[in-house]
Amino acid sequence: MTDPIVVPAIDAIPLPAPVWLLQAFLTLCFVLHVVPMSVMLGGGFWALVAGARRGDPAMDALAHRLAKWLPYWTAAAVTTGVATLLFLQVLYGPVFYAASVLMARPWLSVVALLMAGYYGYYFRALRQDRNPRAALAVGAAAFAALLAVSFVYTNLMTLMLAPARHYRMYVADPTGAWLNLSDPTLLPRWLHMVIGAVALAGLWVAFLGARAVRRGEDGRRLVSLGARGFALATALEAALGGWFLGALPAPQRALFLGGSPAATGPLLLSVLLTASMILLAWRLPRREDPLPAVVAAAGHALAVVLLMIAMRAAVRTEALRGALDLGAMRAAPQWGVIGLFVALLVAGLGTVGWMLLQLRRPAAAPES
Amino acid sequence: MNYPVWQLELGGGLLIALVAVTHVFVSHFAVGGGLFLVLAERRAYRTGDAALLSWLRRHAKFFALLTLVFGAVSGVGIWFTIGLVHPAATSSLIHIFVWGWAIEWVFFFVEIAAAVVYASTWDRLDRPTHVAVGWIYFGAAFMSLVIINGILSFMFTPGDWLDPATRSFGHGFFNPTYWPSLVLRTLAAVAFAGLYVLATAWREPLRERSKLARYAALWALPATLAGPLAAVLYLKSAPGALEVIRGAVPAAALAFRLVVGCAVAYGLLLAAVALLSRRRPGIVNLPVGAALLLLGYGSIGGAELVRESIRKPFVIGNPSGGYLYVNGLTPAEAEATRASGLLPAARWVKGKDGAPLTEAERGAEVFRVACRGCHTVGGYRAIRRFVDHKPVAAIATMVGRLDKLRGRMPPFPGTAEEAHDLALWLGGLDGELEPQEPAGAPGAKVADGKALLQDKCLACHDLDDPKGSNPLRPKVKGWSAAVAYENLGKLSQLNAGMTGMDVTDERERKVLAGYLATLAAEK
Numbered sequence: 099m100t101d102p103i104v105v106p107a108i109d110a111i112p113l114p115a116p117v118w119l120l121q122a123f124l125t126l127c128f129v130l131h132v133v134p135m136s137v138m139l140g141g142g143f144w145a146l147v148a149g150a151r152r153g154d155p156a157m158d159a160l161a162h163r164l165a166k167w168l169p170y171w172t173a174a175a176v177t178t179g180v181a182t183l184l185f186l187q188v189l190y191g192p193v194f195y196a197a198s199v200l201m202a203r204p205w206l207s208v209v210a211l212l213m214a215g216y217y218g219y220y221f222r223a224l225r226q227d228r229n230p231r232a233a234l235a236v237g238a239a240a241f242a243a244l245l246a247v248s249f250v251y252t253n254l255m256t257l258m259l260a261p262a263r264h265y266r267m268y269v270a271d272p273t274g275a276w277l278n279l280s281d282p283t284l285l286p287r288w289l290h291m292v293i294g295a296v297a298l299a300g301l302w303v304a305f306l307g308a309r310a311v312r313r314g315e316d317g318r319r320l321v322s323l324g325a326r327g328f329a330l331a332t333a334l335e336a337a338l339g340g341w342f343l344g345a346l347p348a349p350q351r352a353l354f355l356g357g358s359p360a361a362t363g364p365l366l367l368s369v370l371l372t373a374s375m376i377l378l379a380w381r382l383p384r385r386e387d388p389l390p391a392v393v394a395a396a397g398h399a400l401a402v403v404l405l406m407i408a409m410r411a412a413v414r415t416e417a418l419r420g421a422l423d424l425g426a427m428r429a430a431p432q433w434g435v436i437g438l439f440v441a442l443l444v445a446g447l448g449t450v451g452w453m454l455l456q457l458r459r460p461a462a463a464p465e466s
Numbered sequence: 467m468n469y470p471v472w473q474l475e476l477g478g479g480l481l482i483a484l485v486a487v488t489h490v491f492v493s494h495f496a497v498g499g500g501l502f503l504v505l506a507e508r509r510a511y512r513t514g515d516a517a518l519l520s521w522l523r524r525h526a527k528f529f530a531l532l533t534l535v536f537g538a539v540s541g542v543g544i545w546f547t548i549g550l551v552h553p554a555a556t557s558s559l560i561h562i563f564v565w566g567w568a569i570e571w572v573f574f575f576v577e578i579a580a581a582v583v584y585a586s587t588w589d590r591l592d593r594p595t596h597v598a599v600g601w602i603y604f605g606a607a608f609m610s611l612v613i614i615n616g617i618l619s620f621m622f623t624p625g626d627w628l629d630p631a632t633r634s635f636g637h638g639f640f641n642p643t644y645w646p647s648l649v650l651r652t653l654a655a656v657a658f659a660g661l662y663v664l665a666t667a668w669r670e671p672l673r674e675r676s677k678l679a680r681y682a683a684l685w686a687l688p689a690t691l692a693g694p695l696a697a698v699l700y701l702k703s704a705p706g707a708l709e710v711i712r713g714a715v716p717a718a719a720l721a722f723r724l725v726v727g728c729a730v731a732y733g734l735l736l737a738a739v740a741l742l743s744r745r746r747p748g749i750v751n752l753p754v755g756a757a758l759l760l761l762g763y764g765s766i767g768g769a770e771l772v773r774e775s776i777r778k779p780f781v782i783g784n785p786s787g788g789y790l791y792v793n794g795l796t797p798a799e800a801e802a803t804r805a806s807g808l809l810p811a812a813r814w815v816k817g818k819d820g821a822p823l824t825e826a827e828r829g830a831e832v833f834r835v836a837c838r839g840c841h842t843v844g845g846y847r848a849i850r851r852f853v854d855h856k857p858v859a860a861i862a863t864m865v866g867r868l869d870k871l872r873g874r875m876p877p878f879p880g881t882a883e884e885a886h887d888l889a890l891w892l893g894g895l896d897g898e899l900e901p902q903e904p905a906g907a908p909g910a911k912v913a914d915g916k917a918l919l920q921d922k923c924l925a926c927h928d929l930d931d932p933k934g935s936n937p938l939r940p941k942v943k944g945w946s947a948a949v950a951y952e953n954l955g956k957l958s959q960l961n962a963g964m965t966g967m968d969v970t971d972e973r974e975r976k977v978l979a980g981y982l983a984t985l986a987a988e989k
């Protein structure tokens with residue numbers, strides 16, 4: 099008996115755009131998704147940290163601010179996530195659908211968990227003044243729900259990359275109850291993502307503090323909480339990254355150890371950036387005006403996120419080699435519709451920009 | 467066949483219906499409610515109605531919390547669900563309409579931003595700007611309906627897209643039911659904007675409630691009254707839909723009655739509330755509001771169920787033709803697998819690793835690929851209901867003519883040998899391949915002769931259809947009731963294809979014999 103690699107055939111209907119364009123949109127959407135998603139998840143963590151120290155005015159204020167903004171970050175994460183998933187499915191449909199059917203139950207539970215987390219965040223934002231204790235408890239539950247969502251996502255994203263195991267799993271249990279627990283990369287990859295989110299959201303805390311400092315308010319403690327938290331989480335990230343690298347199957351690991359410049363380069367660069375980012379963040383609280391350093395650290399972090407996405411893509415390409423060949427997909431580009439989309443996208447961004455501008459105008463005098 | 471089939475005893479179709487019905491409850495309100503909010507806001511400014519304005523703020527907050535979270539996330543839920551239950555169809559739709567969805571996404575994104583801004587800036591923005599944000603919200607929400615409607619109506623009437631010569635985004639999008647379906651959905655959106663007024667009106671002071679009830683009626687009633695007209699247009703452009711709701715598919719007919727019944731009921735109730743509340747504003751209360759919403763929900767949920775069931779045997783298509791059967795095969799693929807075998811072509815079945823399978827095990831795999839799309843073994847639409855206590859030969863005959871049985875099934879997509887394997891497996895589900903009990907559910911009711919004929923004979927016979935396999939009328943030609951009575955007791959001796967089909971219940975045998983004799987005498 100051999101273990102057959104069973105992968106669904108590429109759809110008979112041609113792609114509605116060239117592969118490179120779909121890849122470009124997939125990457126763009128993913129970048130736009132990763133940031134709010136991380137802030138949403140990691141912010142939930144920091145809101146709990148702040149909320150747990152009730153009575154401390156600085157922490158109360160922080161909890162208040164984070165709670166107010168988390169639903170909006172969630173909206174951004176969901177909106178950009180939908181677009182990412184769309185492009186992911188059109189390109190990687192065969193392995194995506196196969197893996198999601200294997201873990202249908204956990205995957206579908208994402209919908210309920212996300213709704214619980216989202217409403218939980220709203221509940222805290224609306225009720226924290228009236229009922230801080232309940233707000234804290236619900237906030238904790240919401241954070242747990244979103245954490246579970248992230249765990250299911252990592253399961254699917256790793257299972258997708260292991261098509262050689264799909265058939266055996268399916269034959270053994272077709273009821274959609276699988277996770278990808280036996281995959282050695284699962285845990286490091288998930289923790290890498292979660293700790294990364296905590297780090298990024300730590301920068302948000304530092305940013306809030308730095309702005310307060312600028313306004314002459316007492317923001318020092320927030321700056322140091324956020325920046326030190328960021329630095330520690332980032333140091334932990336580096337360790338997790340090593341674990342992740344070690345857990346990769348040999349052919350994928352080899353890419354990062356000189357096998358492919360497109361993987362080794364980003365890895366080296368991100369290690370360097372990480373080191374400088376940690377130093378920058380650790381010393382940041384001592385600055386007179388911490389805001390520029392916070393922004394610089396955020397710039398570093400964004401660069402590292404981009405490098406991570408490049409490395410992620412290298413892993414994906416290698417893992418799917420022989421199973422899914424994007425080059426073999428036919429395309430019949432719908433240029434007219436694509437053009438319409440781009441035009442509407444510009445108009446849509448303009449409209450949202452206009453609304454945000456209205457918000458920045460000084461508040462209108464109350465009308466009679 | 468191409469993708470693994472999720473084995474779910476709840477039934478994939480039922481799961482989709484459940485998720486879709488929850489989403490649709492909010493999604494139309496998300497559109498119509500936007501229009502309602504701006505128009506009511508303008509009116510409140512014009513008339514200087516402060517009480518109305520303060521209710522609107524609360525209503526807008528409720529609106530935002532419901533549509534931003536529940537509406538958006540349950541919409542994602544539908545997408546997750548169809549990807550799991552019908553991966554082949556989802557993949558096809560995404561390949562055809564990715565840019566349609568991308569455009570819808572632009573509107574979705576503007577809609578979300580506008581809803582957040584609108585609900586939270588009553589004090590921060592000046593009035594014209596706030597109203598403008600409301601218009602932006604409504605424009606974006608309506609446009610996302612305009613887009614998604616193209617994709618949803620395509621699933622039912624792919625129209626010219628089916629023909630490879632005219633296959634294009636535009637033909638798929640502006641398909642035969644695009645416009646009537648857009649009108650219907652728009653009317654539903656407006657009606658729901660009215661009904662949802664009652665979701666928050668009961669918390670207002672008594673003196674405000676009558677006015678709000680009249681608003682609700684003003685919005686919901688005309689749109690509801692116009693509904694039948696649009697429905698007629700829709701059904702006219704939808705092949706086979708009329709027969710379906712007239713009873714060809716019992717579940718759809720029932721769902722259609724639910725639509726009509728609930729719409730009439732909420733219409734009458736709302737009219738009564740609007741009229742009576744002038745005298746007795748107290749009737750605008752929570753139970754009445756809940757009842758109205760529930761009835762509205764019944765009607766729109768029923769419409770969703772109709773939409774889900776009229777496409778059969780296709781997921782993309784309708785009874786008169788389609789692109790993809792519910793089992794994930796295209797008609798061309800089904801044609802090919804009928805000739806050269808389903809299991810060799812299927813990917814996610816046992817035996818691909820070279821493990822030898824018995825006949826019955828092969829049959830189980832055929833069931834997974836060909837039937838699981840609509841049937842479960844013992845859960846929703848259980849196959850056991852149809853095959854238990856039937857002998858293998860009888861089941862094999864039924865499998866061979868699935869597309870002629872009740873249920874609008876696709877033709878069996880496998881070879882004769884696979885049909886036999888499937889029948890063998892199905893026949894063994896009840897633990898007896900050759901049941902000693904005669905066919906027919908135990909204790910079957912003695913209905914009229916026509917129903918008995920349907921139950922006992924038409925699974926394997928057509929009545930007349932000269933082209934269809936196995937027409938019955940010529941076979942019973944010249945039978946008197948006595949001859950029929952005699953023969954019904956020994957069908958298995960008449961032909962081996964009817965092994966186990968003898969009618970032994972005395973009353974059934976008599977009624978059916980009488981009916982057969984009248985059939986034999988006709989024409």
